[in-house]
Amino acid sequence: MTELRNYPPHDQWHDWTELDAKAWPDKKERKYTIVPTTCFNCEAGCGLVAYFDQETDEIAKIEGNPEHPASRGRNCAKGPATLNQVYDPERILHPLKRVGERGSGKWERISWEQALSEIGGRMRTAFSEDRHNEIMYHVGRPGEDGYANRVLQAWGVDGHNSHTNICSSNARIGYQSWMGHDRPSSDFANAEVIMLISAHLEAGHYFNPHAQRIMEAQKNGAKIIAIDPRLSNTGAKADYWLATWPGTEPFLCLAIARELIEQETWNGDFVRRWTNWETYLQRQHPDLPLEWSSVRTAMLREYAEYTPEAAEQKTGVDAATIREIADLIGRHPTKLATHNWRAAGAGNLGGWQVARCLFFLNVLTGSVATKGGTAGNGMNKFSPARPFGSKKLTKWNELEWPREYPLSYHEMSILLPHFLKEGRGSLEVYFSRVYNPIWTNPDGFTWMEALKDPDMVRCHVALTPTWSETSWFADYVLPMGVSAERHDVHSYETHAGRWIGFRQSTFRRYAEIKAEREGRKLDPHTPSYDYNPGEVWEENEFWIHLSWAIDPDGSLGVRKFFESEEHPGKPITVDEYYAKMFSENVPGLPEAAAAAGQSPLEYMRERSAFGVPTDPYEPYERPVDPAAVEGCAKDERGVFIKPGTSGAWSGDVADLGDVALAKLGDGSPAVEIDGELKEGFPTPSKKLELFSETLADWGWPEYATPTWIPSHVHWEDLDMEPGPDGSGGNERILLPTFRIPTLIHTRSANSKWLNEISHRHPLWLHPSDAEKLGIEENGLVRVTTRIGHFVIGSWRTEGIRPGVVAASHHMGRWRLEEGEARSWGTGKAAIGSSANDNGGTTWKLKREHGNAPYDSSSSPQPDDDTQRIWWTDTGVHQNATFCVQPDPISGMQCWHQRVRITPAEPDDEYGDVVVDTAKSREAYLDWLSKTRPPEGPLRRPLWYARPLKPAATAYVLPEEGA
């Protein structure tokens, strides 16, 4: 008999005994080996532990890892559901090669050797012919810090493409334009006021680590303000739920900011010390004396129109509540934690000002990286340097970084099929990795057209744990591991503290522990696909071996980056790579490991996470040793400049010749504040940028300060009231961005538990709108967008602002074959042309049937539960009907849609999706015309972050005609 406890004690993880729950009421003991890893089912990277049954050598269950500093043993439903993904009967277990037409669903099983040789040979030819820009790696959920980038650098390929501009580009540029860090890191646990423009208690960024700390703070008396047109679970738990009109959130923040300044409840001394107010006055208010006392006057003048009454009219939140919240915030200086990610930031044209105006409140209250405030991601995220070197990238790929978007954050990935179609380039090898653009991205049919065309994409390699709408059109489908089957490191800014997580193949680790128990040793060169289910591999080992296949004799200069130091002439192993990283590049880890009597790698294999020692608060205030600025020039702003650098670029600025250098950035060691040398922020001014000279100098002076940009779905521009003759009046704003807490983009379809919990996404519709629009209770609705329409069921609810409708993302999965690419969440569909198709550009996705029980006994991983599927709904693929709408500054897809809502027509059926890709192209050109390409010699500000930052010379625009 033992006492109750939350988790098995660590010293018993290798040999743990507990009663078999399924054997109850018999008290049957089962023996387990517990192996830690981290979750890959969202971006939070929470700790997990896999319970290996010592009798079957299989994972019996997956639970939380109490030793993980961010998740602290807790998980959402998606963490334990990793088990479903591992043993899913329809997962891809072996490498496959297409044998029929693209998209015909005909495949042959091949060996890993064949896949490596064929793909590697193709790439070797491309590299030999200097066609590096024809290789692209397009990643959805990266979940890892840097290994893929190391690979691309070693190849000399500027080929990193991401999902960022369907996710977070707007929030990033909003934060980055203040503090140089492009993500917020909120100290929720110690906050007294928490203001969220997202649904953090169910789905926000890093939501489980955040949610548990937000709840702790509320228990301690903190007030929560949730801003969302939809009553999310977060809104329901909040002290204030503010249902703003979509896109007016910056207006609301500025009205609060104005109140703080007018009532003098702002933290003026912090603003004086840490903002670039001199530049603000010089460039925005040159008529005022250049002295601190002018700043309040300038701000009150600039924000004069943002009164609470004006905000009430614009946002829909009453003026008294705005004053009450401003008063609340003003009474808690330095203790305001705010956060915006996705949500309003991702929905609207100019949505990047949501983050900029929200963080303005942190600046005004001095709540920047304070205890209970909001810091920058770089202050709390820890990314260890990558061992084994890499080389400087000298290429620039305009398929990802087109010159029309010099400030984009980051790659313009949603425009790739349009660029391919208009002949800006083509791809020799396109790797999609945990990415499903045909289903996830806007304008999916344009993606399908491009991916089907062998002249645009000559070889598509889908690296994926599961079937998807996109992998169906690939040439090779290569099975990659989920979180229990792969190695990587990662770190996220989940709270005021730093940590590093180590995902590992639990199957390999279990085999290692078992071998140790039996007095054997594993061969470290054995690939992890020998341990994982089927031949499921992991990216890191795949990249290493593919690099050898590209450059078998080393003549291309690629192989050397993937060669073992311990065993020259052999590929490096994951053990060798991470042993070196953990021993040399993670402060405090070697000491902690030594104290436990282990090597750093053993320590991480036993725990999968490590809290990196840190002092998280106010790093910008840290004093700088005067020796660090010796030889530096000091400019008029007190910024020290290293000789021969632009500040932002510490390496090879001299290569730029006569090119005018960008303003300073993170290459500068210090800034002088009140006569003292301080670390400051990684911005050109080393301060928080109230006035962004970068935005002003790169074509957008009207948006250089926090301001409101009317959204493309601004409610005052919509036709929401019928005319005198009763016509019209059926436009509404569609919110398609919110997540259901238990679903995960593409990967959740392969989890039976998650699909049993969540398998519907009706259109949220306020009862008053339903009445006006003639939509019956639960009635079918036709939602018409700029490029097509979809047909969906409806749900009358007062949990949505009138004038706004909403349907969650993560639903509407489909497959084209009855017996293939099946999952717990896909319906059988057919793609054809529409009856109205005159020019061969109109597609119709027709749902043939939803989910149904089936027999999986012939699967290598049979599951009796496939016979018990009782739900039929799989949702509607709404994203396909959205055109690309990239914000002209950040490049973010502005997800919200201006739609017409009408009752379904007689021939409409649930799940119908109709799109005209000719209209998609018109919309693309329309949004492209909003951009302002650079007028200077550079493609992009040197100090701006971008994945795989190349050498400064690559930033120089080629001469016209070159």
Ligand code: SF4
């Ligand atoms: S929040 Fe849930 S899905 Fe995300 S990492 Fe944590 S357990 Fe996994």
